[in-house]
Amino acid sequence: MFNKKDKQETPSTDNMEDVNNAFDSTEENENPLADELNANEPVEASAESKLKDELAQANDKYLRLYAEFDNFRRRTNKERAEERQTAGKDTIVALLPVVDDFDRALKAMESTTDINAVKEGVSLVFNKLKNMLAQKGLKPMDAKGTEFDADLHEAITNVPAPTEDLKGKVVDELEKGYYLNDKVVRFAKVVVGS
Incomplete structure (x- = not known):
């Protein structure tokens, strides 16, 4: 009933055992790879834990640095406030x-x-x-007879100049101006000739 050709196409039970053995051997061959992967997991886990440790150390350094800066800022503000009070x-x-x-x-x-x-x-x-x-460091300002300068003088009023050479100049000084270490601390209140 069966010819030779049909026999070759249908696997025999012996051939089935060979296929199963081949499959089993493939699974056994994959197991060493799986074992390698499983063996790498602790390496990856240790690398991951190492990175976590480094991150924790970096966070700790950041928090310490932030706290140190915050303390520095508070201390500086306190010193400035004390300096202002006793300046x-x-x-x-x-x-x-x-x-x-x-x-x-x-x-x-x-x-x-x-x-x-x-x-x-x-x-x-x-x-x-x-x-x-x-x-x-306080030095009085000499304003009378000088050219009016808005950076140094505060004009209270303008009056007709008694002479031509006093036009645009300080005719009278009502309140003296002062420098403190060459910086104006009080403007001279003056009368300007026009």
Whole structure:
């Protein structure tokens, strides 16, 4: 019934065993690859854990640096606030002897009848005050007779110039201007000739 050709096309049970054996051997061959992959998993896991550790260290460094900067900022702000509160301390301490002199002059004015002695005492105290302020960098501004400069002077009013050469210049000084270390701290209030 079967011819030779048909026998070759249909696998025999022996051939089936060979196919199964081949399949089993392929599975066995894949198992070493799978074992290699499984063996690589701990390497990958250790690489992953290593990266996680590095990330944790970087985060820790960042947090420490941020905290250090925040502390620095707070400390600097505190120091600045303290400096602002005590900025004029040296000047105030230097002015105290002048205040004491004025206090003594006022007491002396109550009991004295000699006006010239009081004038002389007040003049001495005023000179002491001017010298002390000059030591701190305060310098009076000479404005009278100079060209009007809006960066230095504050014009209160304009008046007709008494002479032609005083046009546009300071005719009178109502309030003296001052420099502190070559920077204007008070503008001179002046009358300008027009």
